[in-house]
Amino acid sequence: MLRIDCPWCGPRDETEFRYGGQADVxxxxxxxxxxxxxxAEYVFVRGNPKGWFAERWVHVAGCRxxxxxxxxxVTYEFREAAP
Numbered sequence: 479m480l481r482i483d484c485p486w487c488g489p490r491d492e493t494e495f496r497y498g499g500q501a502d503v504x505x506x507x508x509x510x511x512x513x514x515x516x517x518a519e520y521v522f523v524r525g526n527p528k529g530w531f532a533e534r535w536v537h538v539a540g541c542r543x544x545x546x547x548x549x550x551x552v553t554y555e556f557r558e559a560a561p
Contacts (some may be wrong), residue, residue: 485542485559496533498534500524501546528552535559 480492485547506512507521525531536544547559 479555480554482535482556483559484537484540484543485545485561488559489538490540494537494539496537496545498536498537501532501534526551530557535552 481489482492482495483489484490484495503520503524510521518527528551530548532546532548534546536542543561545559545561548557549555550557
């Protein structure tokens, strides 16, 4: 079982959290100018690196707050979490 460090509640079991996706995906500045292919890329295409990956998590069984953290996709090691 993974241990995830919530910035507010401290280390907890992974069952208390839900994954929120890649952390550095930003909403388009001018959404009306995007065509269907650009929208599809924004909605569906995400990074899949072998190594450190920035992610969003929510502590659903605790403080219910969202935070960003980095997880190694091979070793499942977590780095410092930030609100």
